[in-house]
Amino acid sequence: MSVQAAQRQGAEAPGAQPRHPPRLRAVVLALLRKELLVELRTLESVPGMALFSLSTFVVFHFALNRNSVQGDLAAGILLVTLLFAGMLGINRLFVADEEQGGFDALLLAPVDRSAMLIAKVCALGIYLVVLEIVAVPAFALLLLGSSLANALPDLIGVLALVDLGLAVIGTFVAALAVRTRARDLIGPLIALPLLVPIAIGGSRACSPLLSSGHHGGVGGAPGLRWLLLIGLYDLVFGLIAYAVFDFLLED
C-alpha cells in the first residue's frame, strides 16, 4: 500500500499515530544519491559494462573481417552489445541492498516503496547513458568506419527510449531475481526474452541512421513506427513494474 493510501487510512488504524512521512521525491532523491555514491565508491557496474562493450566491439571488428558495417548489421551489433552490457549492471543493481540490509531499511521506513523502483530506474538509466558515452564513439571508430555526427541527434533519441526500456525492465527483473540463489542466471534468463522487443525496435529504428546516405533520416516512417513501439513497450512495462514492485519487496 502506498504511503498516501496509508495516510488516508491512518485514522482508522487503532493505535496508529500517523506521522509525516517524507515526500516521494525526497525519498527518491535520497535513494538515488545513495545509489550513485555506492557506485562511485565501488565502481562495480559502470566500468564493467563499458569494458564489456569495448571488448565486444573489438571481437566483432576482427570476427567480421570487414572494414566497416552499416545498416541492419551495424544497428544489431550496437543494440545487442548495449543490451548485454546493460545486463551486467542489471545483475548488480540490488546486490548491495540485499547484502547490506538496504531492503530492510526501506521496509522499516514509512515511505512508498515505489520510490525504490523510481530511484533504481533512474540509476540504471544514468549507468546506461555513461556506458553509451563510451560505447557509441568506440563503435563508430571500430566498426562503423564513418562519422556519426549527422545521425547523432536522432541516435540519442532512439537510445534514450531504449535506455528507458532497459532500465524499467532491468530494474523489475533484478528485483525479482535478487532474492533467488541463482540470481546471476535467473536475471538474464527472464530479462533477455522481455528485452527482445526493445532490441528489435531499437535496431530497426537505428538501422536507417547507420546506413550511408541516410544519416539524419530517422524521421521517416519505419523509424517512427519502431520508436512508437519501444515507447509503448516502455510504458506498459513501467506500469506493470509500478503495480507489482511493492509485492516483490514483501516477505
Next chain:
Amino acid sequence: MLALKLDRVVRRYGEREALAGVSLELVEGQTLGVLGANGAGKTTLLRLLATLLRPHEGGVQVLGVSLPDQAWAVRGRIGLLTHEPLLYRELTARENLTFHARLHGVGAQRVQEVLDAVGMSRRAEEPVRTLSRGMVQRVAVARTVLHDPELLLLDEPRANLDPAAAELVEPLIGRGTDPDRPRTRVIVSHDPRSAIAEADVVLGLRGGRMALIAPAEQVHQEELMELYR
C-alpha cells in the same frame, strides 16, 4: 494499553517451524527479554514484530496495529537493531545516517545528535567498512534510534561493544528519560542475569516454542540456563 499482542503465532521456513504457537502480551513501556539457544526463533520473532516477516498463522498486534494487514501504520514507529547493521559499507557513518534520516523524514541536525550520542562524530566521515565491529555497532544503534521510535527491537544490542561504548549507548537503548512514558522494548539476549535485571517480562524460546514466559522477578537464572541445554 498493550504494545504487543501475539496470539498463537506460527512462522515457517519451508517445512520447519521457526515460531510455533507463540502467544504473549506486553504493556506499553515494558521491556520483554527474549532468551533461547541459537535457532530458537528469537530473530524470527524480532523480524516478525518489525513487519519484515508475515506470520503464517495466528494474530500479531504491534502498538495497537494488526499485522500484516496494517503494517504501513506502524512502520517508522519501530527501531530495529539486528546482527546486520543495515549500513552500506562503502558509505560513511554520516552518509548512512543521513540516508536513513531522509527515509524517516528526520532532519540533519538529528544525525549529528545521534553521532555525538554514540561518540562517533570524529569517525563520521570514514566509510563503514573501515570501522571496527564495535564502532559499526555504535553507528547501528544511532541508526536504530535516529527517528525516536516508540518500540525498540534489539538483538543483542551490546554485542561487540566495550564497557565504555556500552555505557555510552545505554541512554539511547534504555527505557528513556521520561519516567511517565518509558520506552517499550524487546531485547534478545544470551545473558540471563542482564535479561532478568533489564526486563519486566521474560520469554524463553526453545525450537520455536515457548518454553517459559513470566514476570522477570519470578524467573531464576537457572531456569534460563536450562534453555541452552
